[in-house]
Amino acid sequence: MRIYRSQDKDIDLPHLDVLTFLFDSSWGRAKEDTKIHVEAANPANYITKAEARDLVKRTAYVLRHRFGIGALGDGKDAVVSTSAGTPFLPIMFYSIIAAGGIYSGASTAFTTGELVRQVKDADAKLLVCTEEHQRNTVEAARQCGIPLDRVLVIDSSIPKNWKLRCVVDGSDVLEYGRGRMLDWRRVTDLKELQTTTACLLYSSGTTGLPKGVRISNWNLTAKREAEGRPFVFSTIANLPMAHIAGVCWYALNPFYLGGTSYWMRKYDFDAFIEYSRRYRTTVQMSVPPIWLRVAKSPKVTDHFDSLEVACAGAAPMGKELAEEVSRKLGKGNTYIVQFWGATEATGSITGVDWTVVDKTGSVGGPFPNVTLRLVDDDNRDVEPGQPGELLVAGPIVAQGYHNRPEATRETFADGFYRSGDIGVYKDGMFWIVDRKKEFIKYKGLQVAPAEVEALLISHPKITDAAVIGIQDDEQATEVPRAYVVCQTQADGNTDGKLPTAQEVKDFVKANLSSHKQLRGGVIFVDEIPKSPSGKILRKELRARAKKEPRARL
Structure with a gap:
């Protein structure tokens, strides 16, 4: 093993x-x-x-x-x-x-x-x-x-x-x-700490409807994510406490580290950046869609100059976006780091140390007390550099799903939590390639939507994007289709001209290999459907795609 x-x-x-x-x-x-x-x-x-x-x-x-x-x-x-x-x-x-x-x-x-x-x-x-x-x-x-x-x-x-x-x-x-x-x-008895549920948060897991994740006292106590150089922890609470990130990053971590959470009644971008400037916050964890807005908005000037630590989680962030947003953080001296985690693992599993400038798009290495594996579809370990499903063990792994014994047996097996995320390991760091069931297979070749999405939002006039696979019956294969949100004049598009579908395709063609091209077309939309934690709701896009014209190659 x-x-x-x-x-x-x-x-x-x-x-x-x-x-x-x-x-x-x-x-x-x-x-x-x-x-x-x-x-x-x-x-x-x-x-x-x-x-x-x-x-x-x-x-x-x-x-x-x-x-x-x-x-x-x-x-x-x-x-x-x-x-x-x-x-x-x-x-x-x-x-x-x-x-x-x-x-x-x-x-x-x-x-x-x-x-x-x-x-x-x-x-x-x-x-x-x-x-x-x-x-x-x-x-x-x-x-x-x-x-x-x-x-x-x-x-x-x-x-x-x-x-x-x-x-x-x-x-x-x-x-x-x-x-x-x-x-x-x-309570000091270890078994009681491990088996008494304190928190029930809902997650879709790898498949199906949301399931209640049973999180114990022991899991919550194990969420100590800040060691190393000391700093005063102050943050804007902008994510919901229906999500594990809200629980850990606003109710637990700042308190444990002797800091302050400033609570927003409801998320509003203008208020969020203004509070960040007013309270001179030092730490901010948020999701990629919010960091994307920070990077793209001309409204953001000195609002995040006080930040010492900036983190992104809940969904992948491309390295191009990470570099773009970092230029607006800590007077350009704070580089955003990525975490990878899951509700079933009480939040973060891996992370880049915030003292490290990592421009590779990595989600870092495992936190202390965490054990990881990378396996193929037959549960065999894959070699370093090869993609595999990430399995997680350690005190952060939840008890299982509430009233879902079969799903618990499938997902929490042999002492490991099966994340459904596909990762690659190299030189002590992990990269999340995509969700196991979100891969697009074009003529047998795998296309990771996250990779194409990261490229698309690096375009100066694209503010958000999502990519799914749609079936092309004529060639009996999936092809990638992009849903794109463009930057308007109000958002800082100075000449007011929006890119055409062909221009978007050409941009991808100039930057990615042949099997990753947008053969399924480009659809312009007002917004990308996402969960409160920032994850793209691909099921909604797939349902929409069934009603749209089929792909033309």
Whole structure:
């Protein structure tokens, strides 16, 4: 068996539950008066570590004694949260775990039907939302048979006067406890840490509908992604806490490192760049579509001059885009690094050290405590330099899928998580070629959509792109088709002329080999369909392609 490990030493992980790790251990670097969570639009609305500890215990008391969360044991009762960004959202996350429950974040972009599906699948005992998502949450509760007095609305409208209102009568349920507190259980037993679910986040995995990923206390404690040179960690929380990146990068990592998360109510590009400049943030993790906008927008000038660390994850980023966006970061001295990860591995698995300037497009090497394999379709190890599916082992690998024993057996096998991502290893670094089932096969030759997409968005007048394979029946083969978003005059296209489909094809022809050409055509669109985490929704494009004219070679 050929295995790959970090070039750094493994970390001696503490046998502690995640809340003790953050609040009451020497591992956590936040001081009692550190403002760990701040409302970006109103910095007077903040929570310090000391305030958070008391607020978590008060909220946990109410969750347990009024709603029964955790009454029958830890890791059994799910609480689904559909919430905009607010400093109280991570408090809810901590409080649910403190009460013995399971935090399950739902996308704020969900339709009622999508929310109903997650609530039912998680068998949620309580629903939490912010005001703008109240109507959708109430309707989901009705369809799921959940009493409306078990739907709570986060109210953070008055600075530092946090409330949880019942939708039935508007009362603040935090007053129920009259200041009483419930301390969380301090857990040090390794088996219990590994088997008690603290978080249930949904992922499509390699195939099929979204499945709940059971993430344990042990998984969350193992997410220590910042070692090496010290820096003050401050960041803009711009990704949802329905996604593992939002949980790790805003609720866990800044807190652990003694820093601050500035919470955006809702992502807005202009507000995002302005907050970055106003708070002089030092660390920013985001997804390629947002970094693409930073790179292309003439609005971005000195907004990211204070950044010391910039990271991209959730989807591949081409090296051309990495170089372009880096010119706008840290006065041109901060080079963006890429991470690779998955919900099933509690976020990041590999990464480029932020002290390293890597211009190869690599996603770096494994983090400490992580073991990787690269295998072919027959589960045989591939040679270095050859593509293979990445398998992952280590304390970050989740317990499996909720109520999906067959999918769990298929995906979590022989001690490894089968990622469905195709990677290549060379000289201590990994490159993600593409998803296993997203390869385009043109006459037996593989075409990686990510490679073509990276080239397309390097074009000065293309702001976004997606590539899929469509079937050409005449030659019985797949051919690549590109969906392209062009830069308008409002976005900085100075001459106002948009490229033609032929010009886009010629651009690819001049830069990529013959079998990677856009024989399936070029379709201009207003936007590329993507998930909240920035992954291209290729299923939607394939469905659209079936209604479009077939390819002409």
